[in-house]
Amino acid sequence: MTQNLRIATFNLESLDDRADVLPPLADRIAALRPRLARLAADVLCLQEVNGQRPPGGGLRCLLALERLLEGTRYADFHMVSSQRVSGARCENDTAARGADAVHNLVILSRYPVQASRELRHDLVDRPLYRPVTAKPKARPAQPVEWDRPILQATLALPGGRLLHVINVHLRAPLAAPVAGQKRDSSTWRSIAGWAEGFFLATLKRAGQALEVRLLVDELFAADPQALIAVCGDFNAEERQTPLRTIRGDVADTGNPALGGGALVPLDRAVPESRRYSVLHGGRKEMLDHVLVSQALFARYQHVEVHNEGLADELTDAGPDSHHAPLVAVFDLPNG
Secondary structure (H helix, E strand, O other), X not given: OEEEEEEEEEEEXXXXXXXXXXXXXXXXXXXXXXXXXXXXXXXXXXXXXXXXXXXXXXXXXXXXXXXXXXXXXXXOOEEEEOOOOOOOOOOOOOOOOOOOOOOEEEEEXXXXXXXXXXXXXXXXXXXXXXXOOOOOOOOOOEEOOOOOOEXXXXXXXXXXXXXXXXXXXXXXXXXXXXXXXXXXXXXXXXXXXXHHHHHHHHHHHHHHHHHHHHHHHHHHHHOOOOEEEEEEEOOOOOOOHHHHHHHOOHHHHOOHHHHHHOOEEXXXXXXXXXXXXXXXXXXXXXXXXXXXXXXXXXXXXXXXXXXXXXXXXXXXXXXXXXXXXXXXXXXXXXX
């Protein structure tokens, strides 16, 4: 006997409940809940979940997310989130460190969480860099820090197997600030300043990807047959640097003996005409992915990209996310 395991990823795109945020949360809930229901996920990785302070003050909680999940299959799932302890909710939340104001990562699981970990420069030191266009010039070189962490959870599947889920949201390819090189939030003073900012953004994104790959290698070192799923918004397409770094294809390493450590991008199975998770000015881009270990791929059934009716992020300001969710389906031994 087997049972299905459905692993999904969805960038909710700045889910929040502030009075000055439009569309309001009620409209966003009406648009997003059907998306979540259709996924019918057993494990759900979410990105861009903003944190809110509870009435009366205190640590930030994921209040908007809790409202979104009310009455859904996910309301009683185990939860791990960045900047918080495993499973903590806003009630009796004395052990939590509090959520970030923006862009928290969340893993929701039907299965018990055996362990969880948040990584940001745990495996890769902050690289030192001295901008050449900064005004005034920085002396000495300054550390370059990733914008967001990586979130990893180890889940206890039926039958005693462990599933390692890694939730990522890599830096977008938008130029990072350089001191003295911007007139305002959207206007650069020089092409050289923008180019250096773009380089810094590329460094951050590639560095995050390297840290993900090192985490994957740690898991393989403990168990070469580990069940691993790396999910999320990679802000990159298949042949771009972040995906290649995390996958570790034999075509890149040149060493077939390392093939067991390569990850498989499941969206390759989607017909090319449907292989996109974002529309940007009419251009179709596959920025959201599920990558899996060979042992998990052996149980793979199919993958779905729910991009029907996806709105263009440059022209639509509606309540739905401008990212399409993905769900990958596997069969696992039943006990």
